[in-house]
Amino acid sequence: MTKRQCQEAVDRLFEFIDGELTDEELLRIGAHLKECPPCEAELRINEKIRLLVSQAHGEKAPHQLRERVLSTLRMAREESV
Secondary structure (H helix, E strand, C coil), X not given: CCHHHHHHHHHCHHHHHCCCCCHHHHHHHHHXXXXXXXXXXXXXXXXXXXXXHHHHCCXXXXXXXXXXXXXXXXXXXXXXX
């Protein structure tokens, strides 16, 4: 595992969960998640968050809001490294 592979996997988790990646990206990130326990744990946390949010409210966040939230999460993650 390289730090870059982990960073990409974590950055793209919501897209992975939502099936919004290309087939190639899904396979690559899926393979990484199976081989990397810390990234797999992050996946499970994000799946739980997505499930709780979907149960709490039926509307989908606007695309711009989603992008701002993901960008903020990426920046926070980069600052913590």
